[in-house]
Amino acid sequence: MRAFVLRARSAPTDSKMLLASVGQDAHTEILAHVLMNAIFVAQSHREDIMVHLVLESTQDFSRTISFSSNDITNLTGFHEQAWLDKIAHALDKSLGMGKEQSRVVEPGITVRTISFEKLVGELAEDYQLYMLDKKGDFVRDIELADNPCFLLTDHMPMPKKSFNSLKRLGAQKISLGPKMLFASQCIVLIHNELDLTL
Numbered sequence: 553m554r555a556f557v558l559r560a561r562s563a564p565t566d567s568k569m570l571l572a573s574v575g576q577d578a579h580t581e582i583l584a585h586v587l588m589n590a591i592f593v594a595q596s597h598r599e600d601i602m603v604h605l606v607l608e609s610t611q612d613f614s615r616t617i618s619f620s621s622n623d624i625t626n627l628t629g630f631h632e633q634a635w636l637d638k639i640a641h642a643l644d645k646s647l648g649m650g651k652e653q654s655r656v657v658e659p660g661i662t663v664r665t666i667s668f669e670k671l672v673g674e675l676a677e678d679y680q681l682y683m684l685d686k687k688g689d690f691v692r693d694i695e696l697a698d699n700p701c702f703l704l705t706d707h708m709p710m711p712k713k714s715f716n717s718l719k720r721l722g723a724q725k726i727s728l729g730p731k732m733l734f735a736s737q738c739i740v741l742i743h744n745e746l747d748l749t750l
């Protein structure tokens with residue numbers, strides 16, 4: 553299984569605001585781009601991919617929306633709007649949830665009211681964590697684990713205090729090269745690196 557976590561610090565947990573923020577300061581289109589590139593290939597989808605989107609601009613709790621590529625069934629198309637509709641629907645389903653609760657939205661999609669820190673703590677039990685960082689070890693100089701989980705951010709960088717807790721969880725910083733890329737572009741490159749080793 554390959555997993556990707558997008559920590560979207562500026563993404564609203566209100567569905568209307570999320571949809572209205574496409575192309576605006578919060579850049580919620582990033583979430584759809586991440587899902588497109590993590591899950592789709594031409595005319596099909598990848599197997600054994602988990603994507604966790606953590607939306608942090610909230611009045612109550614962060615929302616973690618998890619997508620399992622093996623189990624998603626009723627997407628309306630291979631395009632960004634289809635993913636934005638799924639995210640908005642998951643947010644609507646999460647209304648009224650208390651802290652650290654979980655709700656199945658539909659096959660392959662679950663929403664939870666857990667924080668980024670809590671999520672990565674759980675993931676560290678099953679995955680080797682890799683934090684994407686331009687100053688990390690170059691991806692081709694290391695051997696990626698069989699069960700990798702890649703941590704990315706939206707346009708807002710990871711807060712400094714997160715680095716120490718990620719280090720304690722064994723997260724390794726990896727770089728994909730000298731250019732600052734979009735999170736979704738990182739995902740395409742990571743998939744390609746791993747595809748080349750299969």
Ligand SMILES: C[S@@+](CC[C@H](N)C(=O)[O-])C[C@H]1O[C@@H](n2cnc3c(N)ncnc32)[C@H](O)[C@@H]1O
Nearest residue numbers: 684685686704705707709727728729732733735
């Ligand atoms: C647009 S960047 C985030 C930019 C953010 N303003 C910052 O300074 O970190 C989105 C994500 O891609 C990762 N990223 C971008 N280029 C990268 C590279 N060349 N190697 C590794 N990670 C990269 C960043 O670490 C971040 O997780």
